[in-house]
Amino acid sequence: MSEVKYSKEHEWIKLDGDVATIGITKHATEMLGDIVFAELPEKGSSVEKDGTAGVVESTKAASDVYTPVSGEVVDTNQAIVDDPSKINQDPEDSAWFFKLKIKDPSEMDTLMNKDDYDKFAKETSA
Amino acid sequence: METKKTSLYQLHQDCNAKFVEFAGYQMPIQYSEGIVEEHKFTRNHSGIFDVSHMGQLFIYGGEDLIKDLEKIFPLDLKNLKLNHSKYSFLMDKDAGIHDDLIITKTNEGFLIILNAACKDNDFKILKELLEDKYKMVLDENRSLIAIQGPKSSEILNDVINGVKDLNFMSGNWFTFENQKVYITRSGYTGEDGFEISIANDFVDQLTRELINKGSKLIGLGARDTLRLEAGLCLYGHDLDKDKTPVEANLKWAISKERISKGDFIGSDIIIKQLNDGVSKIRVGIKPEGRIIAREKTKIFNQSDDHIGEITSGTFGPSVNGPVAMGYVENEFSKKDTKVFLEVRGKKHPASICSLPFYKKSYVKGVN
Numbered sequence: 305m306s307e308v309k310y311s312k313e314h315e316w317i318k319l320d321g322d323v324a325t326i327g328i329t330k331h332a333t334e335m336l337g338d339i340v341f342a343e344l345p346e347k348g349s350s351v352e353k354d355g356t357a358g359v360v361e362s363t364k365a366a367s368d369v370y371t372p373v374s375g376e377v378v379d380t381n382q383a384i385v386d387d388p389s390k391i392n393q394d395p396e397d398s399a400w401f402f403k404l405k406i407k408d409p410s411e412m413d414t415l416m417n418k419d420d421y422d423k424f425a426k427e428t429s430a
Numbered sequence: 431m432e433t434k435k436t437s438l439y440q441l442h443q444d445c446n447a448k449f450v451e452f453a454g455y456q457m458p459i460q461y462s463e464g465i466v467e468e469h470k471f472t473r474n475h476s477g478i479f480d481v482s483h484m485g486q487l488f489i490y491g492g493e494d495l496i497k498d499l500e501k502i503f504p505l506d507l508k509n510l511k512l513n514h515s516k517y518s519f520l521m522d523k524d525a526g527i528h529d530d531l532i533i534t535k536t537n538e539g540f541l542i543i544l545n546a547a548c549k550d551n552d553f554k555i556l557k558e559l560l561e562d563k564y565k566m567v568l569d570e571n572r573s574l575i576a577i578q579g580p581k582s583s584e585i586l587n588d589v590i591n592g593v594k595d596l597n598f599m600s601g602n603w604f605t606f607e608n609q610k611v612y613i614t615r616s617g618y619t620g621e622d623g624f625e626i627s628i629a630n631d632f633v634d635q636l637t638r639e640l641i642n643k644g645s646k647l648i649g650l651g652a653r654d655t656l657r658l659e660a661g662l663c664l665y666g667h668d669l670d671k672d673k674t675p676v677e678a679n680l681k682w683a684i685s686k687e688r689i690s691k692g693d694f695i696g697s698d699i700i701i702k703q704l705n706d707g708v709s710k711i712r713v714g715i716k717p718e719g720r721i722i723a724r725e726k727t728k729i730f731n732q733s734d735d736h737i738g739e740i741t742s743g744t745f746g747p748s749v750n751g752p753v754a755m756g757y758v759e760n761e762f763s764k765k766d767t768k769v770f771l772e773v774r775g776k777k778h779p780a781s782i783c784s785l786p787f788y789k790k791s792y793v794k795g796v797n
Binding site: 337363365366385 | 460464466469651655720721752774
């Protein structure tokens with residue numbers, strides 16, 4: 305299994321073979337506050353890199369969730385739709401959003417590693 | 431223009447507040463625990479809200495002032511008891527709402543609590559309407575805090591003895607550290623609670639004492655979810671100059687006695703609307719499922735006609751689901767009417783419901 309990569313839109317992505325698991329970062333959940341609603345892409349649908357692939361809402365506002373790579377949605381995490389507070393509790397593990405069968409592995413190269421993302425998150429929230 | 435800070439700014443910082451600019455003030459939107467926890471803590475225990483950005487307008491006068499204010503507000507101020515409060519509105523001649531407010535009769539005249547974003551304009555309007563006959567002070571030297579929730583009476587009474595004997599929508603002068611503080615049993619969360627007007631130099635100390643007794647600071651984020659669950663309007667969203675009190679379903683706040691005379695600003699329109707009905711009216715709206723319909727969401731009927739718009743919508747932590755209010759064409763305003771809300775291009779089912787979403791627990795009579 306490859307290392308976890310991060311996008312500028314605060315998603316994380318973990319590749320296992322040609323299937324990627326995607327969620328939002330802890331930093332994102334801290335900025336959003338209490339998440340009370342989550343909408344995920346439909347299973348079987350295709351999503352394009354940097355396109356909208358879901359929505360999360362806090363008590364304050366709605367935010368789009370983007371996909372950091374292109375692919376076909378092969379699974380979604382119904383548990384976070386049923387109880388969106390799980391996203392605040394465990395964003396970078398059990399509260400993943402969706403899984404993609406990825407189209408182009410080279411898209412992974414455009415993403416940040418953990419150190420770079422942490423730096424990016426710190427700079428952009430300052 | 432530089433944003434203003436309230437006298438509790440340091441305390442907010444000490445409590446790790448996240449700030450937002452609101453009506454020209456740096457205000458805490460939430461603290462470290464977050465909106466949902468703050469909301470629940472208020473409903474179950476006691477929360478303190480810094481509402482010092484709101485206007486505290488003291489108008490000094492006697493019988494003449496009462497008569498003049500009755501030309502402005504649809505209230506029976508003559509028969510209002512000393513230290514009793516009423517919810518009301520400042521209207522234009524078409525009954526459009528400039529602001530909603532709480533007015534209290536004091537021994538020296540009236541105290542009017544105004545919305546932060548409206549207070550300067552309200553002051554100008556009132557000064558003109560009252561023809562400069564009375565001393566009017568929009569007091570910047572006093573802070574205003576609200577303490578709300580079931581434990582608030584006990585907590586505040588421990589610090590300022592006697593407040594627990596106040597009835598809902600009434601107030602009095604008390605002392606704290608030899609300072610005169612004016613306390614009313616009121617608030618805007620749907621919970622029992624108090625609003626405390628106190629000199630800026632003493633509000634930090636009072637608030638810290640209340641925190642030591644078990645209350646907690648609560649941000650504007652939870653204030654919004656609490657008031658929406660309680661079915662209470664937010665000016666600039668649920669109320670504005672294009673809406674009248676009758677359309678806002680607030681006719682309970684208009685004195686019957688005064689309607690029969692009809693001699694206040696906007697009374698022609700109010701009386702006409704009370705007799706003939708209105709074309710749009712404010713209602714509660716409960717989305718099915720978890721979808722949140724926010725302000726400006728379009729409302730459709732079952733034949734797909736556009737019949738109205740959401741004016742406030744969020745997730746209600748105590749209801750544990752989405753809640754909203756908005757204006758719909760009158761014929762679709764009946765409870766349980768099925769409607770559709772357009773969110774991100776899709777229409778989601780919802781129904782018209784009665785307000786509040788969360789049952790109020792005001793203390794009506796403690797004596």
